[in-house]
Amino acid sequence: MARTITLRLSDEAYESVKRHAEADRQSMNTWIESVLDIEDMRRRCVAHERWLSAHPDAVAFADSWADRNLDELAQR
Template sequence: MRTTLSLDERLYEKMRAWADRDNVSINQWMATALDREDSRRRNQAHNDWLVAHPELANALDEQDRIAERRFAEGREGVG
């Protein structure tokens, strides 16, 4: 899918400089920046959920500890 963006000339020149610095095309630089921002927002939403639901976050942590312990116990004697 292609999308056309209209950018302020100053912003475009900054993006060109950043892309040149990273030795990538402007399109690649923008795609990477958007992916990074998307990841940042999803991580922030996840962290916000954990803070809003500490009891569930603790239960999930406990489930992880149980799974790790069971995995480690299953690996004993292997090899």
């Protein structure tokens, strides 16, 4: 189910969002959603990087697994 979130922007922020959305030829809602999607992906990548840093054994295992898969594909 979709949720609606209301953002309250200052007049200055509203005009800024409006300018960016118009420059990208998008509605303000679409433009804001894309900015939020980008920020969400950035945060997920940061969390993933932290997890990888904290689990070097898992990273080494995944690297070995990937190398074996590539070797197998090369033999086909």
